[in-house]
Amino acid sequence: MSKKPGCSTPILIAGLVFFAMFIFAFLFGPLGSKLFGLNVPEWMAVSKPEIQLKSEAVAHISWFTITNTLIASWLTIIVLGTFFYFATRKMKLIPGRLQNFAEVIIEILLNFASSVGEKHARMLLPLLATIFLYVVTNAYLALFPFFDGTIYIVEPNGFHAPIIRAANTDINLPLSLAIVSFLYAEIQGLRTHGLFRYLNSFFQAGKLREGFAYLFKGKIKPALGSLTFGFINLFIGVLEVIGHLVRLVSFTFRLFGNMTAGVILLSAVTFLVPFIAAIPFYGLEMLVGLVQAMIFGGLTMVFSAMAMTSHDIAH
């Protein structure tokens, strides 16, 4: 290897080949052929991506439909389960590579949990880590070529359904995670504060009660003030409840949107410029997958930690 970057002969040759492929793909791919009026050669024609938000059915078991996204999520579970099973099968004080890798992942997540949840870190970890690992593995597995379009089954109506499709692109998966996350946060809030105090943290009924007390004592003026504040608090409480419910939607659509957009972007780039050009976007998708997983897990944790700490301070 020579000292100057890019001057090494093998790298230069590889770079030239890649560049030539890129130019070739650009010129003769759908994009170039439209621009310059060339014909797409038969062998490099990529079928036009069909964007379908709904996951496709692969098999039917009586009333239940197994979709391609469900298969992908099973694959994720198998991959993660196998990895952790083998990584922690024989735990040693001085870890091997596999054990070390698993430990590093968990330790990073634990540190993240500690930075957000502090003393609750150990309790929050399982949910955070599971969401993170699930989402990130779904996203990364989806970058493998056997996803989304290499293996098809042909449905009776002539529609080509890929047998496996990125699990995150099925709205049911982000929604299921959002439900788990939402329920977990609310249940933690209820458990730490009790039903009454937790509800009170939304509605702040103290002022209202005070107002009624003044009213019964016949002090009209302070009663009016307190009642006004009380009703404002009530209204804010309603908004607060809506805010909590909206988390469900935002959680769902953030993940679903990002992941679906990623898949569409990749297939579009691959269609337009068949070779090489998609590689940077794969890198981008890796980043997006990681970030989305971190956001989903992190927000779950933040909301849970917020629900567990005192609401009087939070508002």
Added chain:
Amino acid sequence: MENIGINVPLLIAFLINFGILFVLLVVFGYKPILKMLDQRQAKIRESMEQADLIREQTAKSEEQMKAHLDAARKDGQSIIAQAAQIGEKLKEEAREGARKEASMVIERARVEIDRDRDKAIEGLRGEFADIAIMAAEKVINESLDKKKHQKLIDEVLEESKTFKK
């Protein structure tokens, strides 16, 4: 809702999937790994504490050794000093003894010499008296009483002795 594919059975299936994954990861992932992390932390803490203890002990024993060495050095020095002192004393004693002996020898010699000399003088005196008497006899031919002569001579000798002295 139908357009984006929300589907209750599928949603439930995903929830179940998540539950399965959660249980799997708790059993095979978090529990053993957290246990191991704790174990390792405990082990490291223990090792470090032990190391600290050993370092402390080493420092202490080093100090002790130093103290011992110092004490030994001091002892050695005092022993040497003592030995030197004793040597000096012995030398002094020997010198003193020699001096005494010498003076004794000299004294004895002097006494001997004195005695010899006195004896010689005594002898000489007797001889001389006899000779003197003999000579006087010869000179005056028994004119004088021997006893008187003897007395005379003794007086003279006594006088001469006092002279000499």
